[in-house]
Amino acid sequence: DSGVTQTPKHLITATGQRVTLRCSPRSGDLSVxxxxxxxxxxxxxxxxxxxxxxRAKGNILERFSAQQFPDLHSELNLSSLELGDSAxxxxxxxxxxxxxxxxxxxxxxxxxTVL
Amino acid sequence: GENVxxxxxxxxxxxxxxxxxxCTYSDSASNYxxxxxxxxxxxxxxxxxxxxxxxxxxxxxxxxxLNKTAKHFSLHITETQxxxxxxxxxxxxxxxxxxxxxxxxxxxxxxxx
Numbered sequence: 001d002s003g004v005t006q007t008p009k010h011l012i013t014a015t016g017q018r019v020t021l022r023c024s025p026r027s028g029d030l031s032v033x034x035x036x037x038x039x040x041x042x043x044x045x046x047x048x049x050x051x052x053x054x055r056a057k058g059n060i061l062e063r064f065s066a067q068q069f070p071d072l073h074s075e076l077n078l079s080s081l082e083l084g085d086s087a088x089x090x091x092x093x094x095x096x097x098x099x100x101x102x103x104x105x106x107x108x109x110x111x112x113t114v115l
Numbered sequence: 116g117e118n119v120x121x122x123x124x125x126x127x128x129x130x131x132x133x134x135x136x137x138c139t140y141s142d143s144a145s146n147y148x149x150x151x152x153x154x155x156x157x158x159x160x161x162x163x164x165x166x167x168x169x170x171x172x173x174x175x176x177x178x179x180x181l182n183k184t185a186k187h188f189s190l191h192i193t194e195t196q197x198x199x200x201x202x203x204x205x206x207x208x209x210x211x212x213x214x215x216x217x218x219x220x221x222x223x224x225x226x227x228x
Contacts, residue, residue, distance in 0.1 A: 042221045107158060
């Protein structure tokens with residue numbers, strides 16, 4: 001168990017719909033990262049938050065948005081869903097400041113299926 | 116730009132043989148190169164990493180080598196065992212300033228008993 005919690009584990013929805021994925025980082029971690037894993041694209045970096053603020057942005061679509069709340073949990077919102085958005089979405093966290101060794105601690109992922 | 120290329124995409128070896136997976140990166144500012152292992156249906160987990168101030172690092176049966184001049188790094192697994200079967204991802208911290216990782220597309224390693 002990495003200490004990173006993601007909900008829901010599985011989600012099935014229809015095209016055009018909107019979903020929210022939730023992530024709680026390890027206790028004490030300030031950074032949260034979101035990655036998308038699809039069969040042919042590996043792990044694609046979406047976005048990083050640090051202590052409530054956006055730190056880095058990757059290949060995140062405009063239909064997707066995220067935020068990190070004061071209690072440090074994060075939510076990834078996916079809207080106007082398309083079939084191609086079906087993927088495993090991972091959240092990860094890392095230790096703050098001098099404690100940061102570079103290791104990302106991944107949650108178990110949220111598997112999204114768009115029908 | 117940020118790009119990590121990983122080869123091969125699949126690798127099949129006999130138990131006891133060695134396995135080598137290679138990655139190249141493009142951002143000269145990258146200074147941290149981890150390897151993650153993802154077993155089927157599981158989350159990725161760090162198995163070994165190397166920083167740009169060293170050329171090689173070993174941890175029991177796994178080792179990583181780094182050639183900064185050529186911008187490539189490799190994972191070496193010796194005396195492979197069936198439980199080594201998994202997808203392995205290399206990554207770098209493109210930009211070098213924080214730990215946002217750019218991952219390769221992964222290598223599916225199968226160790227045949």
